[in-house]
Each structure stands twice: as C-alpha cells, then as structure tokens.
Amino acid sequence: MPTQPKRRNTPQRQIILEKLCGTQSHPTASELYDIVKIQLPRISLGTVYRNLEVLANNGQIAKLDLAGGEARFDGTVSPHCHIRCTDCGIVRDLPAMNPREPDLTIGQTNGFLVSGFRMEYTGICANCQ
Amino acid sequence: MPTQPKRRNTPQRQIILEKLCGTQSHPTASELYDIVKIQLPRISLGTVYRNLEVLANNGQIAKLDLAGGEARFDGTVSPHCHIRCTDCGIVRDLPAMNPREPDLTIGQTNGFLVSGFRMEYTGICANCQ
DNA sequence: ATGGCTGCAAACAGTTTGCATGCCC
DNA sequence: GGGCATGCAAACTGTTTGCAGCCAT
Numbered sequence: 308m309p310t311q312p313k314r315r316n317t318p319q320r321q322i323i324l325e326k327l328c329g330t331q332s333h334p335t336a337s338e339l340y341d342i343v344k345i346q347l348p349r350i351s352l353g354t355v356y357r358n359l360e361v362l363a364n365n366g367q368i369a370k371l372d373l374a375g376g377e378a379r380f381d382g383t384v385s386p387h388c389h390i391r392c393t394d395c396g397i398v399r400d401l402p403a404m405n406p407r408e409p410d411l412t413i414g415q416t417n418g419f420l421v422s423g424f425r426m427e428y429t430g431i432c433a434n435c436q
Numbered sequence: 437m438p439t440q441p442k443r444r445n446t447p448q449r450q451i452i453l454e455k456l457c458g459t460q461s462h463p464t465a466s467e468l469y470d471i472v473k474i475q476l477p478r479i480s481l482g483t484v485y486r487n488l489e490v491l492a493n494n495g496q497i498a499k500l501d502l503a504g505g506e507a508r509f510d511g512t513v514s515p516h517c518h519i520r521c522t523d524c525g526i527v528r529d530l531p532a533m534n535p536r537e538p539d540l541t542i543g544q545t546n547g548f549l550v551s552g553f554r555m556e557y558t559g560i561c562a563n564c565q
Numbered sequence: 566a567t568g569g570c571t572g573c574a575a576a577c578a579g580t581t582t583g584c585a586t587g588c589c590c
Numbered sequence: 591g592g593g594c595a596t597g598c599a600a601a602c603t604g605t606t607t608g609c610a611g612c613c614a615t
Contacts, residue, residue, distance in 0.1 A: 312568080312569065313568085313569075313615090314569075314570095315569060315570065315613090315614070315615090317569090317570065317571080317613095319570085319571075320570090335604090336604080336605080337604080349571090349572070350571085350572080351571075351572045351573065351574095352605090353571085353572075353573075353574090353605090353606080353607085354570080354571060354572070356604095356605065356606075357570085357571090357606090358570095372503035372504065373503065374501035374502065374503075374554065375501065376579095376580095376603080376604075377603090377604065378604085378605090390542070390546060390548050390550070392548070393551065399546045399548070401542055401545075401546070413519070413530055413557060416530075417519060417528045417530075417561070417562070418561065418562030418565075419519050419521070419528070419557075419559040419560065419561055419562070420559050420560045420565055421519070421557055421558075421559040422522065422558055422559045422560065423557070423558050423559075424555065424556060424557040424558060425503070425554075425555070425556050425558070426553060426554070426555050427553060427554050428542060428548075428550055428552070428553040429550070429551055429552050429553060429554070430548040430549050430550040430551045430552075431548065431549040431551065432546070432547065432548055433546070433547030433548070436547075436549055441593080441594065442590090442593085442594075443594075443595095444588090444589070444590090444594060444595065446588095446594090446595065446596080448595080448596075449595090464579090465579080465580080466579080478596090478597070479596085479597080480596075480597045480598065480599095481580090482580090482581080482582080482596085482597075482598075482599090483595080483596060483597070485579095485580065485581070486581090486595080486596090487595095505578080505579075505604095505605095506578085506579065507579085507580090
C-alpha cells in the first residue's frame with residue numbers, strides 16, 4: 308500500500324483547523340476562507356480547499372456532504388445529526404439525537420457492502436421563519 | 437398567493453417523465469438527457485433541467501439531492517430510503533426499509549421548524565467491489 | 566535537493582439563465 | 591396575442607488542478 312506523505316503543519320493549515328474548531332457554525336469552504344483571510348490576507352481559496360481535504364482525510368475534521376450544493380465542514384468529528392435550513396442553508400448540530408446504528412445487512416438485497424449512513428433533518432431556522 | 441402557470445404537456449416533458457418512471461436506476465440529469473435524446477435528438481440539456489424542475493414541483497417525480505455532487509431523479513415518489521455507491525455514485529432503492537418518522541420536536545432546541553428528514557446509506561455496489 | 570506546500574490562475578462540472586423563436590389555447 | 595415552452599449558447603457556482611516558486615527537512 309502507498310505510504311502517505313509526511314504532512315507539514317503550516318500556519319495556513321493550523322489556522323484553518325483552529326478557526327473551524329472554534330465555531331459552532333458549519334462553514335462552507337469560502338466562508339472559512341473569509342474568516343481565515345483576516346489573519347492570513349494572502350491565503351488563497353485553493354489552499355483552503357486543499358487543507359480541508361487533508362484534514363478530513365486525517366480524521367481531524369468532518370466534511371458534511373449534505374444536500375443543497377455546497378459542502379460544509381465540521382470541527383466536531385464525533386457522529387451526530389444535523390438539521391439544515393432549506394431557506395438559508397445554515398446547518399446546526401442536533402446533539403441530543405444519537406443516530407441509529409447503520410443496519411449493515413440492509414444492502415444485501417442489492418449486493419451492496421454497507422459502509423455507513425447519514426441522517427439529515429431539514430426545516431426552517433429561527434431567522435428565516 | 438401567486439397562481440401557478442398553466443403547464444403544457446409537451447412531448448419533451450412527456451418523454452422525460454415516461455423514461456424516468458420506466459427505469460429502476462436513478463439517473464442524473466445528463467444521463468436522462470442521453471436517454472431522451474434517442475427519441476428527441478434535438479432536445480437540449482437545458483430543457484431537461486427545466487422539465488425536471490417542473491415535474492418535481494408538481495410532485496410527479498422526486499429530486500434526490502444526495503451527497504456526491506450530481507442530483508439524481510426518481511420516478512417513484514413514495515418515501516423510501518436509498519443506498520449510494522461511494523465509488524461509482526449509483527443509487528438504488530431500499531424498499532424493505534421504512535424510514536423512521538421525522539421527530540418534529542427535534543428542532544425545538546435550535547428554534548427550527550422541522551419539515552422533513554432524509555436517510556441515506558452508503559456503501560460499495562456489487563460492480564465496484 | 567527532495568518533496569510537501571503555497572498563491573495564482575485557469576480548467577472543470579453541474580446547473581441556471583437570457584434570448585429569439587415556436588406553438589397552443 | 592398572451593404566455594408557456596423550446597434550442598442554443600453563455601453565464602454562474604463550487605471545486606479541482608497545473609504551475610512556478612518557496613520552505614522545511
């Protein structure tokens with residue numbers, strides 16, 4: 308198997324991780340770009356995307372590939388459900404909700420090897436009501 | 437409230453609906469475009485998108501806004517779960533699975549007005565294993 | 566000096582939209 | 591003729607990639 312490359316802990320990567328873990332919101336890549344740019348004005352959007360991918364592969368952050376186009380990112384890795392506003396798109400945690408365990412046998416009828424499952428609530432957030 | 441426009445039943449719209457309902461797969465817009473093009477060689481991709489939107493708003497088809505980029509469309513409207521191959525992206529029905537009823541109170545802590553929820557299994561399909 | 570990383574810009578994919586024209590009621 | 595629909599092409603959005611140069615090991 309291919310050994311993974313030795314990663315460096317660049318300021319860009321550090322600050323991206325720090326800002327993502329320091330927020331309750333689940334920012335998109337470009338929202339995060341705007342936040343990080345305050346401290347690193349010369350950072351590029353491409354770097355944000357590249358680092359988010361590295362961090363997600365590392366298991367340090369979670370990529371939320373929910374409905375509605377843009378991917379969002381979550382500094383909290385432990386599994387929990389989300390609720391998404393169908394109007395403005397913001398995503399919040401549902402901490403009280405513990406997701407049902409995936410039923411790994413469910414894919415057998417289709418020949419699938421089940422690896423996971425996702426649950427997502429949708430609704431209208433307080434702001435948009 | 438705005439009255440909705442009087443829709444016409446054009447051949448394009450008819451055949452898109454017919455082809456979508458006649459398949460078990462959950463085609464993307466451009467996959468459907470390729471299928472419909474056999475019978476209507478001059479149809480445009482934009483028309484496919486526009487009609488899929490009209491049909492979805494009509495409740496005649498369902499738009500599956502799952503993870504993984506491309507939207508997919510489903511001629512079966514009754515609620516059921518899906519399993520998606522993380523490798524090739526194909527989507528299959530999970531007919532045995534009846535989705536848990538959405539818990540409408542779940543959003544109260546966040547001030548959300550819950551309108552629905554989605555469940556999606558992921559795995560590797562038989563072909564990609 | 567090797568190889569990961571950066572900023573920048575261009576490329577890319579999926580989707581939407583503007584426009585001139587066509588066709589049905 | 592009012593208005594929905596079409597084909598075409600251009601625009602737009604989110605994301606990825608190629609490249610030259612930089613910096614840590």
